[in-house]
Amino acid sequence: MIPYVKQYKAIILYILFGILTTIINLVSYTGMIYLYWDVQLSVILSWLIIVLSAYLTNRKWVFNSKATTSVELLREFLAFLSSRVLTLILEMIIIWFGVQLLKQNPLIWKLIDNVVVVIFNYIISKLFVFKRKPVNI
Numbered sequence: 360m361i362p363y364v365k366q367y368k369a370i371i372l373y374i375l376f377g378i379l380t381t382i383i384n385l386v387s388y389t390g391m392i393y394l395y396w397d398v399q400l401s402v403i404l405s406w407l408i409i410v411l412s413a414y415l416t417n418r419k420w421v422f423n424s425k426a427t428t429s430v431e432l433l434r435e436f437l438a439f440l441s442s443r444v445l446t447l448i449l450e451m452i453i454i455w456f457g458v459q460l461l462k463q464n465p466l467i468w469k470l471i472d473n474v475v476v477v478i479f480n481y482i483i484s485k486l487f488v489f490k491r492k493p494v495n496i
Contacts, residue, residue: 385405387408398458421484421489439484443480449472450472450475457471
């Protein structure tokens with residue numbers, strides 16, 4: 360069993376931290392909705408709350424980033440932020456479709472969008488943001 364844990368460590372940690380950030384995202388979004396804030400504003404603000412913590416946990420524990428210089432860290436953070444802006448747009452489209460167009464429950468659509476966004480975020484982070492560079496010998 361331990362070899363499987365080691366083999367899938369990044370995915371397991373991503374799921375665990377994804378659950379944590381999803382809970383934070385849902386709680387902050389729900390609080391804003393119950394305060395009668397605009398739906399799209401609530402999406403953006405709840406997104407801002409979790410992006411920084413997601414970057415820190417993904418960088419350190421999920422993808423074991425080796426970036427150490429200021430330039431490397433800035434490049435990595437800007438790539439992370441850029442990818443999250445793309446999935447924020449996807450999230451806003453999903454929420455617009457389900458809540459504003461179809462007039463359905465905002466919490467159900469928030470759960471749906473979280474599943475879609477978490478999958479996209481993992482793929483983008485693995486392939487582009489925290490991509491390991493080949494070592495020159």
